[in-house]
Amino acid sequence: MRFRAAMILLGGLASAGTAQTVVHSPQADKVAVTVYRDPNGSGAMDLGWLEGFAMVSETRRVSIPAGESDIRFEGVASGLIPQSATIEGLGDSVIEKNRDARLLSPGNLLGGLLGQRVHLRRTSRATGKIVEQEAVVRAAPNGVVIQTDAGIEAMDCSGLSEALLPAKVPADLSAKPTLSVRVRAAKPTQATVKLTYITTNFDWRAHYVATLAPDGKSLRLFAWLTMANGDETGFRDAEALAVAGRLNREDRERLEPAIEPIRLQCWPQGRTHEIPLDLDVPPPPPPPPPSAPMMEMASPVSVVSEDIVVTGSKVQAQREDLGDLKLYRIPIPVTVASQSQKQVAMIEQPAVRFEQFYRGRTWIDNRTDEPEALPLIIRFQNRAKDGLGLPLPSGQFTLYGQYDGRPFLLGEGRMTDRAVNEQVDVELADAPGVRFAQKAIGREDNDDEVEIRLTSDLDRPAHVEIRVSMSDDQKLRGSPLVKRDGEWWWIVDLPANGERAIRLRYRDTD
Known part of the structure; x- marks a missing residue:
C-alpha cells in the first residue's frame, strides 16, 4: 500500500524522567467534511490516487487536568497537512506544538x-x-x-x-492517525475544542445522466454528486459538502508517515553441509516471497470498504453560493467511509430542450484515405426558459435513448463548468452514421483545390458543422465558408441517406 498522506502528531512527548499526563480524545462528537475537487480531474476516480482535498472540522469535548498535559486527538485523517491545522477552544494554554509521523507497525515497534x-x-x-x-x-x-x-x-x-x-508499546507510537498538543492549565476544566485542518486523499465528481424523451425534442437531465474518500480514516454521521469552482491553492509539503515493515534476513540459508560446492550446480531457487503483511505493512487504521451508496432523488444536494464558488450541501448526515465512494442526487431537470448535430475539424491541406466518422454533439442552452438555468459543474455525461420500452446507451462525453445562460456543447463518441472525407483535386495558377465530402446513412436529416483551419500563410480564394468566432466553418444540412460536397481553393503565400 502506498502512503503518500501526511500523518502528524502535533505535540511532543515529555522529556525522559518527567511524568506527563495524557488526555485521550478517541473520536469527534461532531464532524463536517467539505470536499474540493481536483480541477484537472476527469473520468473515474482512483481511490489510491485522489488529487482533490477536503477541509475537516471536528468538535470534541475534552477534560483537561491542572498542570501540563498532552491532549491526543485520535482518528484524524491520515492525509492531514500540518501547516493547515487550527485549534479553537484552548485559549492561550497551548505551550508546544511538535509533529511526528510514527505509526504503530512491526518495524516501528521493534525500532x-x-x-x-x-x-x-x-x-x-x-x-x-x-x-x-x-x-x-x-x-x-x-x-x-x-x-x-x-x-x-x-x-x-x-x-x-x-x-x-514487549511489555508495553513505546509511548511515541500511535495505532491511529493522531494529532496532539501540549497544554498547561491553571485548574481542571472542561473544554469544547474545534479542530480544523486540510487533508489530502479526497475528491468528488459530477456525473450527468441524460435520457431522451420519446418525441426526441427534450431530455431528462439528472446529475449525481459522487464523493470519494481514499484516506485511511472514515467519518461517521458527518455533515458532507462539496465545493465547485477553481480555487487558488498552492501545493504544501506532505509528511510521509513512517510505517516500517520488518525485513527478515538470515544467513546462511540452511546448514553448512547443505551448501553445494560444485560451481556448475545451479544454486537453489530463492525462497518464496514473504506474505503480504511481511512485505508491506498494512495501515494501522481499519479500512472499511463500502460500495457506492445510491441515494434516492428525494435526498438531493442543496446548492448555495460561496463567493465565486458553488457549495453543494447534503441535507442529511452521511458516513464518508474510508476507501469508499458515495453518491447523492445533485440536479434533476425533467425537460431540457436541446439540439443535436455532427461536428468535425480539419485543416485545409489535410487528406483522408478513408471516410471518417463524425462525433455527435448535444447542445443545450443553460437557461430557465429551456428547462435548465442552473450552475453546471464539470463532469462526465452519459446519454441514453429508449427503444421498445428499454433504455440503451447512445454515447458518453464530458462537460466543462458552465454558468447560467451559457451554451453547453457535449461531444459524444464518433457516430458511424455520418462520415467525412477530404481529398486533393489539383493545382492551378499556384492555387490548391480540395474537396470535402459528407455522406449519411441515417434515415433522417442531419445538421453538420465542419471547422476548416488554416495556417497564417494560407489564404482562401473565394470560399463559401462562413466565419464564426474567428474560424471558418462549413455548415450544411445533410438529407436522409444523402451526401453533400464542397470544393475549396487556397494559396500558400509564404
Whole structure:
C-alpha cells in the first residue's frame, strides 16, 4: 500500500524522567467534511490516487487536568497537512506544538524497543516444545537481531515459530492517525475544542445522466454528486459538502508517515553441509516471497470498504453560493467511509430542450484515405426558459435513448463548468452514421483545390458543422465558408441517406 498522506502528531512527548499526563480524545462528537475537487480531474476516480482535498472540522469535548498535559486527538485523517491545522477552544494554554509521523507497525515497534528487554517465545529445535526466555533487541527492523543468555543471534532463522512479546508499546507510537498538543492549565476544566485542518486523499465528481424523451425534442437531465474518500480514516454521521469552482491553492509539503515493515534476513540459508560446492550446480531457487503483511505493512487504521451508496432523488444536494464558488450541501448526515465512494442526487431537470448535430475539424491541406466518422454533439442552452438555468459543474455525461420500452446507451462525453445562460456543447463518441472525407483535386495558377465530402446513412436529416483551419500563410480564394468566432466553418444540412460536397481553393503565400 502506498502512503503518500501526511500523518502528524502535533505535540511532543515529555522529556525522559518527567511524568506527563495524557488526555485521550478517541473520536469527534461532531464532524463536517467539505470536499474540493481536483480541477484537472476527469473520468473515474482512483481511490489510491485522489488529487482533490477536503477541509475537516471536528468538535470534541475534552477534560483537561491542572498542570501540563498532552491532549491526543485520535482518528484524524491520515492525509492531514500540518501547516493547515487550527485549534479553537484552548485559549492561550497551548505551550508546544511538535509533529511526528510514527505509526504503530512491526518495524516501528521493534525500532522503539532497541536496547530494551522483551519476552521471547519460541519452539525448541531439539524438543519441539515451547520455550520462553528474556531477550534484548539489538537491531531492527532491517533484520531483527536479539541477545539472549546464549549470545547474539538473528531472529526467525530457525524455521520454527518465534515471537517477541514487549511489555508495553513505546509511548511515541500511535495505532491511529493522531494529532496532539501540549497544554498547561491553571485548574481542571472542561473544554469544547474545534479542530480544523486540510487533508489530502479526497475528491468528488459530477456525473450527468441524460435520457431522451420519446418525441426526441427534450431530455431528462439528472446529475449525481459522487464523493470519494481514499484516506485511511472514515467519518461517521458527518455533515458532507462539496465545493465547485477553481480555487487558488498552492501545493504544501506532505509528511510521509513512517510505517516500517520488518525485513527478515538470515544467513546462511540452511546448514553448512547443505551448501553445494560444485560451481556448475545451479544454486537453489530463492525462497518464496514473504506474505503480504511481511512485505508491506498494512495501515494501522481499519479500512472499511463500502460500495457506492445510491441515494434516492428525494435526498438531493442543496446548492448555495460561496463567493465565486458553488457549495453543494447534503441535507442529511452521511458516513464518508474510508476507501469508499458515495453518491447523492445533485440536479434533476425533467425537460431540457436541446439540439443535436455532427461536428468535425480539419485543416485545409489535410487528406483522408478513408471516410471518417463524425462525433455527435448535444447542445443545450443553460437557461430557465429551456428547462435548465442552473450552475453546471464539470463532469462526465452519459446519454441514453429508449427503444421498445428499454433504455440503451447512445454515447458518453464530458462537460466543462458552465454558468447560467451559457451554451453547453457535449461531444459524444464518433457516430458511424455520418462520415467525412477530404481529398486533393489539383493545382492551378499556384492555387490548391480540395474537396470535402459528407455522406449519411441515417434515415433522417442531419445538421453538420465542419471547422476548416488554416495556417497564417494560407489564404482562401473565394470560399463559401462562413466565419464564426474567428474560424471558418462549413455548415450544411445533410438529407436522409444523402451526401453533400464542397470544393475549396487556397494559396500558400509564404
